[in-house]
Amino acid sequence: MTTRRAPRLIDIAEAVGVHVSTVSRVLNGDPAQSVRPELSELILATARQQGYRPNALARALKRRRTGALAFVIPLLRNPIWVRMQRGALQRAAERGYVVMIMEEPGDEPQPPGHYRYLVEESRADGLLLATALRAPAHAAGVPGVPHVYVNRRGPVRGNDVVMDESGAVRLFLGHVAGQGHRRVALIDGPAAVDTVHRRTLAARRICAARGIRLIVRHAAPTEAGGWEAADSLLRAGQSPTACGVGSLNQLFGVMAALRARGVGVPAAMSVVSFDEDECLAFLDVPVTSVAMPLAELGAAAVDAVLTRIEREPAGDVMVSDPMRLVPRRSVGRCPA
Amino acid sequence: MTTRRAPRLIDIAEAVGVHVSTVSRVLNGDPAQSVRPELSELILATARQQGYRPNALARALKRRRTGALAFVIPLLRNPIWVRMQRGALQRAAERGYVVMIMEEPGDEPQPPGHYRYLVEESRADGLLLATALRAPAHAAGVPGVPHVYVNRRGPVRGNDVVMDESGAVRLFLGHVAGQGHRRVALIDGPAAVDTVHRRTLAARRICAARGIRLIVRHAAPTEAGGWEAADSLLRAGQSPTACGVGSLNQLFGVMAALRARGVGVPAAMSVVSFDEDECLAFLDVPVTSVAMPLAELGAAAVDAVLTRIEREPAGDVMVSDPMRLVPRRSVGRCPA
DNA sequence: CTGTTAGCGCTTTCAT
DNA sequence: ATGAAAGCGCTAACAG
Numbered sequence: 001m002t003t004r005r006a007p008r009l010i011d012i013a014e015a016v017g018v019h020v021s022t023v024s025r026v027l028n029g030d031p032a033q034s035v036r037p038e039l040s041e042l043i044l045a046t047a048r049q050q051g052y053r054p055n056a057l058a059r060a061l062k063r064r065r066t067g068a069l070a071f072v073i074p075l076l077r078n079p080i081w082v083r084m085q086r087g088a089l090q091r092a093a094e095r096g097y098v099v100m101i102m103e104e105p106g107d108e109p110q111p112p113g114h115y116r117y118l119v120e121e122s123r124a125d126g127l128l129l130a131t132a133l134r135a136p137a138h139a140a141g142v143p144g145v146p147h148v149y150v151n152r153r154g155p156v157r158g159n160d161v162v163m164d165e166s167g168a169v170r171l172f173l174g175h176v177a178g179q180g181h182r183r184v185a186l187i188d189g190p191a192a193v194d195t196v197h198r199r200t201l202a203a204r205r206i207c208a209a210r211g212i213r214l215i216v217r218h219a220a221p222t223e224a225g226g227w228e229a230a231d232s233l234l235r236a237g238q239s240p241t242a243c244g245v246g247s248l249n250q251l252f253g254v255m256a257a258l259r260a261r262g263v264g265v266p267a268a269m270s271v272v273s274f275d276e277d278e279c280l281a282f283l284d285v286p287v288t289s290v291a292m293p294l295a296e297l298g299a300a301a302v303d304a305v306l307t308r309i310e311r312e313p314a315g316d317v318m319v320s321d322p323m324r325l326v327p328r329r330s331v332g333r334c335p336a
Numbered sequence: 337m338t339t340r341r342a343p344r345l346i347d348i349a350e351a352v353g354v355h356v357s358t359v360s361r362v363l364n365g366d367p368a369q370s371v372r373p374e375l376s377e378l379i380l381a382t383a384r385q386q387g388y389r390p391n392a393l394a395r396a397l398k399r400r401r402t403g404a405l406a407f408v409i410p411l412l413r414n415p416i417w418v419r420m421q422r423g424a425l426q427r428a429a430e431r432g433y434v435v436m437i438m439e440e441p442g443d444e445p446q447p448p449g450h451y452r453y454l455v456e457e458s459r460a461d462g463l464l465l466a467t468a469l470r471a472p473a474h475a476a477g478v479p480g481v482p483h484v485y486v487n488r489r490g491p492v493r494g495n496d497v498v499m500d501e502s503g504a505v506r507l508f509l510g511h512v513a514g515q516g517h518r519r520v521a522l523i524d525g526p527a528a529v530d531t532v533h534r535r536t537l538a539a540r541r542i543c544a545a546r547g548i549r550l551i552v553r554h555a556a557p558t559e560a561g562g563w564e565a566a567d568s569l570l571r572a573g574q575s576p577t578a579c580g581v582g583s584l585n586q587l588f589g590v591m592a593a594l595r596a597r598g599v600g601v602p603a604a605m606s607v608v609s610f611d612e613d614e615c616l617a618f619l620d621v622p623v624t625s626v627a628m629p630l631a632e633l634g635a636a637a638v639d640a641v642l643t644r645i646e647r648e649p650a651g652d653v654m655v656s657d658p659m660r661l662v663p664r665r666s667v668g669r670c671p672a
Numbered sequence: 673c674t675g676t677t678a679g680c681g682c683t684t685t686c687a688t
Numbered sequence: 689a690t691g692a693a694a695g696c697g698c699t700a701a702c703a704g
Contacts, residue, residue: 100436
């Protein structure tokens with residue numbers, strides 16, 4: 001593996017017999033000053049022939065812009081993150097940026113400020129943060145660094161890119177209420193997760209308005225967490241007849257607990273997942289879900305950091321792409 | 337958000353009243369020449385107080401090393417990648433590198449050479465490739481760029497970091513053979529995926545040696561792929577009594593197909609997954625799996641690119657950390 | 673139209 | 689023990 005030296009601007013300048021700045025102008029398509037077309041052609045051809053690639057380091061050092069974004073995601077197995085990543089990756093590529101995905105190294109999420117070093121060391125121009133919690137340790141934010149919070153709101157308004165969780169909850173409640181359910185549960189992650197917070201708030205408001213009895217259970221965003229929450233619900237004997245579940249991992253636990261206790265789905269309990277995933281269609285009881293515009297969220301987040309990097313005025317954004325209910329077989333009429 | 341300028345070496349040099357080179361030496365702990373301890377203290381203190389962070393760009397430009405690695409993973413929902421990522425991230429951090437995770441933008445994997453631009457543009461020092469296929473389009477490799485293939489072998493030997501797939505298959509076959517099974521199926525991804533290739537090869541060899549009848553089915557690495565493969569197996573009427581499944585997503589499809597056809601697990605068919613995941617314990621029939629050392633693979637891959645970046649002699653590596661069979665309830669004795 | 677010049681922030685000989 | 693100077697590869701005024 002002969003790691004040969006990459007061709008530089010000066011190499012192609014010498015080959016053509018002009019100054020580097022001329023080459024730079026041509027290669028950057030500088031519209032200000034024009035270059036003799038034939039020379040331009042020659043430079044372009046030589047660059048191509050030498051396999052020239054601009055050194056991102058040198059360029060970034062000069063331009064004071066790295067052309068990279070850092071996307072910090074929690075260490076969760078939940079597939080929603082890959083969909084968001086995909087949206088972000090694509091939009092960033094369209095806008096000439098690369099995105100480096102940083103995963104939280106441990107199980108305890110670092111406060112968002114932990115990642116400012118990426119910008120301070122000029123490794124990235126801005127931060128996409130999907131890890132903020134509603135917790136004192138996270139209240140400091142990331143002052144002085146271009147950033148947005150993705151799918152979670154930060155400690156203060158102004159840099160949030162989120163989806164319409166309340167709309168998702170309304171979709172869920174409308175669907176089960178339409179089947180006659182009047183006692184409903186929401187099993188979701190820790191209240192410190194902003195997405196969860198907004199879902200529970202919306203659920204309380206909507207249920208109050210529609211005269212639906214609501215029970216909320218917070219649990220770890222894992223299979224075991226879902227199991228415990230569902231189990232405690234059943235033990236408490238307040239048995240709701242329909243239940244929304246915040247994440248795919250919890251859903252597996254919920255379905256297992258219901259199965260273990262002999263609670264039929266949807267005969268005795270209707271279930272809806274707030275994460276859509278292909279695998280839901282293949283479970284022993286295929287599970288109805290609310291599909292959210294995750295790729296669009298990722299793309300919108302990229303747009304949002306970029307406007308901040310470019311120091312243009314910006315505010316919170318709520319992704320308005322449609323979400324939809326994916327009906328499968330886990331929802332039925334309310335038992336008498 | 338007042339994006340204030342980051343402190344530079346020269347800022348702290350001026351504050352202390354020394355030359356930048358002195359500050360650089362102190363901050364880098366240069367062992368060659370010594371600096372007056374009190375001065376050293378002062379410099380360190382000032383740097384800390386100013387919140388100095390070295391500009392990775394400038395440093396990299398000078399050192400001709402970026403301190404970054406790019407890890408290219410396929411766009412799959414399979415959770416094995418997050419485990420590998422975790423291992424890689426941690427090891428890289430220990431060794432002073434950051435890793436940027438690149439996900440394939442589309443569904444068709446790019447040939448590995450597509451990513452050489454990351455090194456050529458000095459965005460990364462080396463490549464971790466988890467996307468190579470056994471296909472003519474991928475045969476070119478990535479000459480001239482430090483790289484390793486992770487969990488897949490490249491077009492030529494010498495840069496591969498893999499796990500003992502053959503050992504995993506042996507674990508599976510030993511387990512089911514121990515339960516009396518003599519007709520076994522392997523449902524796995526496309527043969528162009530090297531991991532799949534090695535598993536099928538091992539399965540054929542071991543089955544031949546042990547007098548086990550083997551049927552192999554290749555399918556898309558998705559729920560639907562698993563469904564079709566299992567279904568075609570049942571339709572063909574050659575009904576094996578045990579079956580290994582290459583990926584978690586396929587597994588959902590396989591279980592669904594078996595359920596749909598009324599084939600009891602494990603009564604009529606024993607099933608083993610080659611991906612371990614927590615959710616397996618919560619399925620209607622908890623599924624036995626082979627757990628592989630994925631985090632160790634990620635870490636080993638980082639070590640491997642780094643030796644290549646440092647131009648030290650290096651060869652293929654097989655991660656030797658133990659794998660284990662996780663027994664659950666999807667394997668039973670061979671029916672009479 | 674094209675060349676000259678001056679850095680971006682840092683490391684690293686080479687002097688002193 | 690510390691300073692001076694050169695330069696990594698590129699861009700962007702400013703000249704001519």
